[in-house]
Amino acid sequence: MYLGLDLGTSELKALLLADDHRIVALARAPLTVSRPQPLWSEQLPAQWWEALEAAMAALRRSNADALSAVRAIGLSGQMHGAVALDASGQVLRPAILWNDGRSAAQCDELTALVPHLTNITGNLAMPGFTAPKLLWMRAHEPELFARTASVLLPKDWLRFMLSGTRASDMSDASGTLWLDVAARDWSDEILAACGLSRRHMPELLEGSAAAGRLKPELAARWGLPAGIPIAGGGGDNAASAVGMGLVSAGQGFVSLGTSGVIFVCGDRFAPDPDRAVHAFCHALPNRWHQMSVMLSASSAVTWAARSFGLGNEAALLAAAATIGMDARRQAPFFLPYLSGERSPHNDANAQGVLFGLTHAHGPAEIAYAVAEGVSFGLRDGLDTLQKPAGDLMLVGGGARSAWWAQLLADILQVPLAACEGGEAGGALGAARLAWLADGGSETAVCLQPPVRQRFEPNISLRDMFTVRHLRFKSLYAALRGSFATADA
Secondary structure (H helix, E strand, O other), rough: EEEEEOOOOOOEEEEEOOOOOOEEEEEEEEEOOEOOOOOOEEHHHHHHHHHHHHHHHHHHHHHHHHHHHOOOEEEEOOOOOEEEEEEOOEEEEEOEOOOOOOOOOHHHHHHHOOOHHHHHHHOOOOOOOHHHHHHHHHHOOOOHHOOOOOOEEEEHHHHHHHHHEEEHHHHHHHHHOOEEEEEEEEEEHHHHHHHOOOOHHHHEOOOOOOEEEEEHHHHHHHOOOOOEEEEEOHHHHHHHHHOOOOOOOOOOOEEEEOOOOEEEEEOOOOOOHHHHHHHHHEOOOEEEEEEEEEEOHHHHHHHHHHHHHOHHHHHHHHOOOOOOHHHHHHHEEOOOEEEEEOOOOOOOOOOOEEOOOOOOOOOHHHHHHHHHHHHHHHHHHHOOOOOOOOEEEEEEHHHHHHHHHHHHHHHHHHOEEEEEEEHOOOHHHHHHHHHHHHHOOOHHHHOOOOOEEEEOHHHHHHHHHHHHHHHHHHHHHHHHHHHHHHHH
């Protein structure tokens, strides 16, 4: 039995995986995000620990025997978050999250300090990455910055609490902007530009390697064997790829989580920073991946459902599904930039927009516009990537809606496959990485789950969506200057 822990933005998941690939149990604990100022997004690490305690208690109540058979733990988590610790390991301030946009000025500063930054990292400096967050701390919280003895990513802070070990894997470390991604090692030059050094950084390991062992007191409290290893794990998207068996070049997925992601595996480092493509290490040795990331996907649907009185995400998508084809052609447009945007715009000032409203539009049309707008944002990202081979797998909570999956296939013009376990996301991949750290072979562990449903693009709708996508893109181009003015 293997335990996968996935620290997301809106919830923590704990998954038990048997060595016959059965998902034995999945426990969830909710998380909330604090936005104390415009562009800010923070969480208290103490909240993560409370969520982990709640999830483990739920598993012990329902699956105590399975917990006692766990041989290793794997970790997955939201990327880029900055957890600053003092010399005694105490958290200095709330963690600054991946969708925080306060450090745009520090991105310009870092690019000026290291002009060949993209040659080292393969990525543009964006506010979501970890390095600009520390530069922001140095400028705005100098006393806290001076007390910072180490910086950990969210899932790696959980590892520290679980084992006392400061370590990270290559995929998650790729998102810090401190990693030489081709060399799979910290860049001393970029660290120095941020006023840091290797002594502030965790040890680097591959995601399938052991990195720490569970503390005896936690093993006793949760009913786990003492001293079991904790795998290096992976950033949430790389871990999700491992969970779906996407480990070979050309394989990929689309994720409908809080953020939206198109992910394509590769066997080499293939940066394309001019189009805001992310080029990261995979969670497995000697592999990399390309990725486009939009900041608000399912979170935009949740926001719209709450704001327009449509209940929850499922209710909004059900309302959107009721409008006919003529109404789709006349629907308003939604720019889903509620937290700014990464791929392909790299625009922290971008904002959400509903455009083209008339007396003919009601809640269902607005619901459709939101789902379509998120899908168009993902299409913008797909157009920047190397073409995937075959189907794109569907992962994340949004993958539960067959209607949205078909809309997405029609807009992307790529076949999509919903697989067993796709909703588990990074938790399944984390459990598989634990299995690999326990000695499992990649061919036995990284199987592709059975396909539950395929969604073929409707060719007859291609022209309609091409026209609407062009209008969607032209709206952002026309409004970009207004976003910057409004922010100023």
